[in-house]
Amino acid sequence: MKTTYREAMRAAIRESLQRDDRVFLMGEDVGKYGGCFxxxxxxxxxxxxxRIRDTPLSESGFVGAGIGAALGGMRPIVEIMTVNFSLLALDQIMNNAASILHMSGGQFNVPIVFRMTTGAGRQLAAQHSHSLEGWYAHIPGLHILTPATLEDARGMLWTALQNPDPVLIFEHGSLYPRSGxxxxxxxxxxxxxAAVRRPGSDVSLITYGGTLQMVLDAADRLAAxxxxxxxxxxxxxxxxxxATILASVTKTHRAVVIDEGWRSGSISAEVSARITEHAFYELDAPVGRVCSAEVPTPYAHELEQAALPSADRVLAAAREAVGRG
Structure with missing residues (x-):
């Protein structure tokens, strides 16, 4: 069937509500307005x-309420409108949701799913264009998901709700209207x-979320x-x-990591470090990285596009890795 990423997410929420009476959705404008996206x-x-609960504009408050509901036996899906707003609830997510199992000596799980929009490219300026999923991936006790395809948008939520620990799902804003x-x-x-979306033998292009399609397009241009x-x-x-990352690099002997986050302290830095730690002698070239410019994301379209990873930058990094730069 033809659908969009947005509709696939909605179908996943609907199915979860139908399958388990403990599941409910809460967040800002999720009810009568139908969600910001x-x-x-x-x-x-x-x-x-x-079961579809509109909340006050208080991320710390409603995230805390969701954690309490999870501790009480419910299975809340907490929608945080955009990733930057999640910073207002960082204490709840990191010091409570991620830590209670450890701090209680294994007595209390927190089975909660947080959904939030991430990423730039939509002229929402510096306050609403962050890619902070790499920050959250730093925190033990959390499970971090980045669905990039219709299948993952449709299928990750129910599996996440079966997890006894907190799961954060980062949905790139540019993907909502994508159809297929x-x-x-x-x-x-x-x-x-991880998934091998395109097999190859010369260089591994490693990415996630909103940059996946751009990287696949770049791979087609490289094939030419x-x-x-x-x-x-x-x-x-x-x-x-x-294991999937290292298996790919062992086969291609070259890697480029593409990450919409800032380069410093990014998930690309972590992936690059693990390749260097565990597959150094398999490499025929340094690991390349394509990340966003180290600036607050500009509002102006031309400047925003210049600050973000692009197919041209991926092509240049891949060609340099294979010695054709």
Missing amino acids: AVSLGLLDEFGPD DLADDAGPVDIVS DGIDAEVIDLRTLRPLDE
């Missing part, structure tokens, strides 16, 4: 206000493995130049699927 449109009429074919029987998917690029979709940033 229209993901929850129509769900209030279908499930009622007890999705199997009628599409259902839950694995949330621990006789460079066979393998594209790895990380899918899960914590825990990282190190």
Whole structure:
């Protein structure tokens, strides 16, 4: 069937609400308004206000309420409008959701799912264009998901709700209108493995989320130049699927990591470090990285595009890795 990323997410939420009475959705404008990005449109009429709950504009407050509900046996899906707003609840996410199992000596799990929009490219300026999923991947006790495909948008949520620990799902804002074919029987998917989206033999292009399609397009352009690029979709940033990354690099002997986050302290730095630690002698060239410029994301379209990873920059990095730069 034809669908969009937005509709796939909505179907995943609907199915979860139907399958488990403990599941409910809460967040700013998720009810009558249908969600800031229209993901929850129509769900209030279908499930009622007890299960589709609009919250006050207080991230720390409603994230804390969600954690309490999870501790009480519910399975909350907490929508945080954009990733920058999650910083207002960072204490709740890091010091409570991620830590309670450890601090209670293993007595209390926090089975909660946080959904939030991430990424730039939509002229939302410096306050609403962050890619901070790498920050959250730094925190033990959290599981970090970055669905880039319709199948993952549709299938990751139910699997996440079965996890006894907190799961954060980062949805790149540019993906919501993206359309494509999705199997009628599409259902839950694995949330621990990376995926080889395009096999290749000359260089590994490692990415996730909103940059995946751009990297696949770059790989097609490289193929026209006789460079066979393998594209790895990380899918899960914590825990990282190190085995898939290393298997790819062992085959191609070259790697470029593409990450919309800032270069310093980024997930690309972590992936690069693990390749160097565990596959150094397999490398025929230094690990390349393509990241966003180290500036607050500009509002002006031309400046914003210049600050973000692009296919041209991926092409240049890949060609340099294979000695054709």
